[in-house]
Amino acid sequence: MAQTRTQVxxxxxxxxxxxxxxxxxxxxxxxxxxDKGVLEAEDIKREIDYIERRSPANGARLVAxxxxxxxxxxxxxxxxxxxxxxxxxxxxxxxEFVVLENTQRVRHVVVCTLCSCYPRAILGRPPDWxxxxxYRKRAVVEPRAVMREFGQExxxxxxxxxxxxxxxxxxxxxxxxxxxxxxxxxxELSRLVTRDSLIGxxxxxxxxxxxxxxxxF
Amino acid sequence: xxxRSDVTRSAFAPGRWVRVRGDGASGHxxxxxxVRGKNGRIVKCHGSFRNPEERAYFRDGLPRKRLYLVxxxxxxxxxxxxxVKNDCVFVDIYEHWLEEVE
Numbered sequence: 001m002a003q004t005r006t007q008v009x010x011x012x013x014x015x016x017x018x019x020x021x022x023x024x025x026x027x028x029x030x031x032x033x034x035d036k037g038v039l040e041a042e043d044i045k046r047e048i049d050y051i052e053r054r055s056p057a058n059g060a061r062l063v064a065x066x067x068x069x070x071x072x073x074x075x076x077x078x079x080x081x082x083x084x085x086x087x088x089x090x091x092x093x094x095x096e097f098v099v100l101e102n103t104q105r106v107r108h109v110v111v112c113t114l115c116s117c118y119p120r121a122i123l124g125r126p127p128d129w130x131x132x133x134x135y136r137k138r139a140v141v142e143p144r145a146v147m148r149e150f151g152q153e154x155x156x157x158x159x160x161x162x163x164x165x166x167x168x169x170x171x172x173x174x175x176x177x178x179x180x181x182x183x184x185x186x187x188e189l190s191r192l193v194t195r196d197s198l199i200g201x202x203x204x205x206x207x208x209x210x211x212x213x214x215x216x217f
Numbered sequence: 218x219x220x221r222s223d224v225t226r227s228a229f230a231p232g233r234w235v236r237v238r239g240d241g242a243s244g245h246x247x248x249x250x251x252v253r254g255k256n257g258r259i260v261k262c263h264g265s266f267r268n269p270e271e272r273a274y275f276r277d278g279l280p281r282k283r284l285y286l287v288x289x290x291x292x293x294x295x296x297x298x299x300x301v302k303n304d305c306v307f308v309d310i311y312e313h314w315l316e317e318v319e
Contacts, residue, residue: 096263113249140251140306141295160304166247167284167309168266 050093054124056195058089059172060210062099062122063198064190067177076174077101084122093121095168100161100200102176107154109147109162109200110171111139119170123198130199140164150201173200180206228283228312233259235287235315245273248314252306256318257289260307268311283312 019027033039065087066073076083080099084091091097097119100108112118113136118126129135138146143162144154154160163171175197181189184206194210196202229235239254247269262285267278291304 095266098263113251114247141291141298143304156303161288161307162305163307164249165309166249167263167269167311169263169284169286169309 051120051124054120054122056123056193056198056210057190058084058087058122059119059195059198060190060193061087062089062172063174063193064186066174067189068186073174080172089122091121094119094170097122097170097172099172099174100163101174102200104176105157106159106161107147107152107200108171108173109139109143109160110165110173111136111162112165113137113140114164114166117165117170119172121170122172123195127195147201150196152201152203173198175200175204178205178208228262229259229285229315229317231259231261234318235259235285236318237287237310238314238316242270245270248310249308251294252287252289252308252310255289255293257287257293257308260286260288262286263309268313270311285310285312285315287315 030039030044034041034044062076062084066076072083072086075086076099080097081091081094100110102108110118111130116126116131116136118130120126135146140162143160147154147160165171175193177189178192181192184192191210192204192206192208194202194204194208197204197208234256235258236256237248237252237254241250241253262283265281265283268282269278272278286307287310288305288307291306294306
């Protein structure tokens with residue numbers, strides 16, 4: 001019988017004793033679910049492909065379009081799923097999402113203190129630090145100290161709003177367009193928009209580079 | 218997970234002051250402990266959704282409950298240890314956790 005894809009993939013996995021405890025546990029759970037027929041290998045593959053197809057580049061494209069097209073920006077703020085569909089971004093996997101506009105007077109930071117809710121249907125997987133207890137407890141108590149660790153200083157005249165996504169709403173930050181970017185094309189603008197600026201912890205400027213400036217996870 | 222029965226009532230308007238129930242419900246709840254018993258202001262109503270606290274136990278979560286975005290000043294939440302007194306924490310809270318305050 002031909003090997004299933006899972007068997008082929010498993011042949012390349014580190015052996016059990018090389019994996020950390022939680023990795024061994026999740027693979028054991030996966031194998032049980034497959035053995036008992038609760039899941040098919042195809043189901044797992046489909047979910048992995050779904051999440052891997054999503055990335056912060058989707059958020060960056062929305063932001064760059066909003067910076068250059070005021071009417072699109074209003075649609076993004078008032079009917080974000082429709083605005084995503086216009087850009088060919090499939091946000092149907094989310095119940096609702098809300099875009100939080102940063103201004104001269106307000107900066108937003110998104111967290112999920114209860115677990116790790118994140119707009120995965122648009123941005124894909126969240127970074128490991130976003131899921132950490134350290135971020136989740138500190139973001140609601142000392143957001144400015146957290147933002148400082150990400151290189152963002154916020155003056156006292158600016159209000160910081162920490163948004164704790166405790167329910168089915170997912171949040172995306174719309175950062176302010178940096179100074180000195182008037183001549184940039186929409187595509188060049190989208191390359192400035194980092195994943196961390198969409199979460200709100202980082203700021204961006206005209207020299208930001210979304211492709212290299214942050215750890216992948 | 219004893220709960221009092223919920224009565225239908227009119228929505229809280231944006232700007233209204235509300236207080237989060239201080240009594241702890243057990244089981245799967247999505248209202249974080251740091252806002253229990255605290256006062257905040259309604260920012261908006263997101264609409265009505267099936268109650269995730271019921272759905273976690275394979276119940277249908279009906280009737281739908283209104284979900285509110287509520288703003289809490291950091292000084293209300295944390296008192297003297299806050300960095301800047303004008304900052305806020307916005308939290309999504311279901312209507313059955315909220316009481317009106319004058």
